[in-house]
Structures are given as C-alpha cells and as structure tokens.
Amino acid sequence: MNESLIKAYLNLHAVFQNLEDLVKFDEPMAQLIRDWDLTVEFVVRNGPSAFVEFKNGVCRHGPTAHDNPTVRLYFTSAGHLNRMFDGKATPIPLKGFLRLGFLKREFAQLTDRLTYYLRPELGKPDDESYVKLNTILTLQTALYAVKVLGMLEPTSKKIAAHIPAGALQVEVLPAGPCLHLVFDKGGISVAKGPAKQPMAKMAFKNLQVANALLTGKMDGFLAVANGDVVLQGQLPMVDNLNLILDRVPRYLA
C-alpha cells in the first residue's frame, strides 16, 4: 500500500473521528452543530470511505460508507483527498448539491476548528483549555492511527504481529481521556473508554505530561523512570505500540 493511500486512511479514520469530541468539548462548535441534521459521506476511489453524522447536537463518525448520506463527496484518488485535507483541493459532490453552500461555510468552520486544535502552532499552547482539547484530540488521533498503520503499513504490520493478544489501555489521569486498543492475531480495534480486562496499561500522570510526550517534548523513558508515566502488565504491548506511534508523524506531520 502506497504512502498516499495510507495517509488517506489516516485522514478519514484517525483524524476525522475527532469531530465527535470536538463538538462535545468545544462550546462554539457545539453551538454550531446544535441544529444540524445531516450525514456527510467521503468516498475515495480505490480507497477508504467514512461518514460523519450530525443529529441532536451529537456527531457520530463511521469508518465506512453510509447507506443514505445527505451529502456524498467523491475523491478521484487518495492524493485528491489528502490535498483537500491540506486545503489545496475540493471534492466532487455526487449528492446533496443544495448543501454546497453549507459545506463551504459551516462545515468548513468545523474542520478549520479541528485543524486549529490539532496544530499547536496555530493555537494557544499556553491556554489551559486549548491544551486540554489539543491533548485529547492528539491522543485519539495517535491511537486511531495505530490501528490504521498496524493494519496497513508494512513495517507497522510487522511490529503489530509481535504484540500479544489482548487489550491495551491508555489513559490520562486523573480524569481522562481513556482509550483502549485490542490486538488479536493481526486484527486491531480501537475504542474510547476503559478496557474490561486490560493486559497492559499506560497511564499519563496528567494532561501536561500526556501533551509533552505526544508532542515530542518529553523523553518517554525518563517519564517512566520519573513516575510521570506508569506502565503495567504486558509491557511488550506498550513497547510495540510506541514503535508504531513513532511512525505516525511520517504521515501526519
């Protein structure tokens, strides 16, 4: 699988799922989508599909095609989709022509806000609430990206093959976020919330520590030795997770 296609999967399945929490935690975006009732589907030729559904003030992301979306946006290639994420291309609408104005205005507002929270150089790294949401969304992106890379990228697939079966829980103390990945004979799933029976745990002492580690400002080995990150259980799961995590920036700078 080529780099562009992997990046397209990452954009649709790892980055876009953050819209769910963006509208949950960011008040202006919660207000923006409060009355939306529509589903936007993204389809890449010979590549991934995904949809985001807005209803009753809630956003739901799905990493698949949708049976009956309000708007269907088509991309001729993975590169086409990636260029749109870089703000350098526009999609081809196949359905929902009357909503094109909405896409250009309101929906673009939402995606711009997501970019703002995922790129600290555009945001307010000294603002506590910014750091909080930046950390939540970055952590989620990273772990959803592990699933994509572990299933699709040749080197990450080899790494994932060494990961013992079971659930690996990653959480930020004391109040979250908390996510978990489940590895099972080459299959990987990721979900928000704690695992029922984790085989391994990685817990960040607080949001600041999580942020510093996720943005590469802190040495992970030192963080463990200092007690800023607590590891438990099947540590080979954590070691291999970190190897895949370190490959994410190759695709999502």
Added chain:
Amino acid sequence: MKIYQYDKSAALFRRAAKVIPCGIYGHFSPTPCVPVSAYPFFSERTEGAKFWDVDGNEFVDYMCAYGPMVLGYHHPVVDEAYQAQMKLADSNSVASPKMVELAEFMVDMIPVADWAFFAKNGADVTNYAAMIARAATGRNKIIAIAGGYHGTTPWMQAAGHHGTIDDDLTHIRRIPWNDFAALERVVAEHPNDVAGFIASPYHHPIFVDNEMPAEGYWQKVQQFLKKNGIVFIIDDVRCGFRLHMGGSNELFGFKPDLICFCKAIANGYPISALVGTESLKNAAAKVFHTGSFWYSAGPMAAALACLQELKRIDGPKILADQGKKLLAGMVEISKAHGYHLQVSGAPSMPYLRITDDASLMLHQQWCAECTRRGAYLTSHHNWFVSTAHSDEDIQRTLEIADDAFKAVKQAR
C-alpha cells in the same frame, strides 16, 4: 519487614537524566521495572550474592548483573588473578600470553572447540559467528528463532526499531522455537542461500515462559544443518557455564559448529568468546573482526581463573542445586497464599510467573514487593543464581517472598 526507600537513587537518576540519554539505558533501564518506585537504580557496593544501593539498602541479588556474576561478587580467586595480571599488563601493543592460555583451556574443556576467539560483549561474537557462517558458505541468509535475542545490532532487532531499516532484515528469517518443520520449510524456500542457523540452547525470551528443547529437536536440527551445509551457531551467552562447563549443548546432547560465550565467563570482568570447530577455523581467520579492548589481558586472566574455579567446584551442579532449593520454597509459599507460581527454564536461571493473572500485573506487584524488602528480582527477565547464594540467603529470600505475598493479598 522494612520497606526500602530510594531517595538517593531517585536524586542520582535526575542528575543522570540531564547528561545521559534515558538516564540509564539498555537492559538496566528502569522502564520494565513495575512499578519503578519499587526498584533501586544505582548500586554502591557488592559482595558475594548481595549488593547495596546508594541509599544503603541491602539486597540478595537474583539478577547477578544480568548473568555475569556467577561465583559471587569479589570472588577472591578471580579477583586475585585479575589483579595479578593488571600488575603485569592489561591493554598493550602486542597480545598477552594469557590469551593463549585461556584459548588452550577452553579448547581443552569444551568438546566442540578446536579454537577460541575473544572479544568484549555477546553481540561481538554473535556478529562474528554470522560473518564466519557467511564467509564459510558464501551464502546470505541467517535463520533465528522468533523472540530469540542475540544482541542489539540492527540485523538482530525486530522490524521497526529505532535506528534500524527494513533492509537490515532482508537476509534474516525467524522461525518458531522447537519447530523443525519450519526450519525445513525456510531452508527449502532459500535453496543454497542459508548460511547459518543461530539459537540459544533453550528458549529464554523475556516476559514469557521459557521453553526447553523438545525431545530429539536438537539432534534433528544438527543432522539437517550438516546435510544442507548450514553453519550451526549456538548463542550460549546467557546460559554458558551455568548449565554445563563444556557448553550448554552438552547438557542437551548435540554439537553445534560455533558457540558464543559471554556473561558468566569471567565473573563480571568484560570478555566474550567464540569457539568453533576446525572446519571453520580458516573462515574465522579470514573475517576481520576486532575492537580497541579485545586484547585486554586482565579480563582474560579473570576468565581463566573463573572457568578453572567453576570447573573445580562443579559450578553448574551447585547452581542447579541452589536454584532448586529456592524454587521449591517459592512455589510452596505461593501455594500457601493461594497463588500458582509457574517456573520455567533451568533452575540456575529460572523464569517465574504468577499464572493467576495473565496480564502479569499481579506478578509485577509481587516482584516489586520482594524487591522493596531486599530480594532483588525483576518480573520480566529470567533470574540468575550464583554459587555465592547460600542457604541463609535463600532462607532470607523465602521469608521476603512470604511477606511480599501477604502484602499483595492485602493490597488486593
């Protein structure tokens, strides 16, 4: 029982972190110690089977420097031989007669060995062995066991590790332990291109139970490799001289072409060795492989004294006997507390795991409670027994193990 604190260790680590990557790197890194707060990071003094950390805490040491310490720290015979040689010469401009004496002793003691070559670390000789296999056969591929560890050079690391590239593994094939059919399959897939097969005498990865060779496995492997002209390399770095003075293969009844030794060879002094058969001596001579300190005479004198002493006292038997005492006691204590302690590997270097929790969290908790009471042991790696571990040390350890189980039960 006193619960140890590590304030000075932690303070020293903070200093280390400023000037050393990771603070403490490699296999001494605190990372696999769970929780890190239960473990000392720096030791100040060693003696016999014990070390004292920088906070003054005393530990019965079951990691034995991760293997090198086999006769006990500061063993008088080894230390005297080392000091005597240091008074004469260590690093020099020409080789030391001690090198010849040591090689002669090893060739005499190890049935497979017709020659010996010396370096510093295990990876020096596992690399050298692979180079000899390629030089001797003119082939490319090296077959190793999945999960087997042969050092940190790129060709022996798993895919995706930092500092390695995918091409490093182009000619490496990994097969499951004890799977003779997999060996046959890989060799068939690469006709006339497999140079060598490398494995430890039994499978001792970390974090999982260790596995002994299946009945007849090594004999079939030996015969098959010989038939196919593939060099048979045993990495005896961890087990060497703990199981058998003639090389661990003697215990399991087979003869490899090359054996890599390190760890216990000199009771802590830095030296490793590769020994091999006459048929590979010419290829070994042609491979250029050397290092700045590979001719240091002090460690050679220490190795000679250590091997002589281990042979004189039948070290492997003492290690096995003391290991069995320790393990029998531990299993009994765990049972009394309602836990099942699984023991695998050789008694002289056992891997233990509490099976009541597959995640290892319970086992990590128990090992941590043992350590903070004075029995230094890790949860992820096999332990090591030395000939210096006395019955009193073992009794003390069992008392600690008992108290640690009580603490674990209370916490749960």
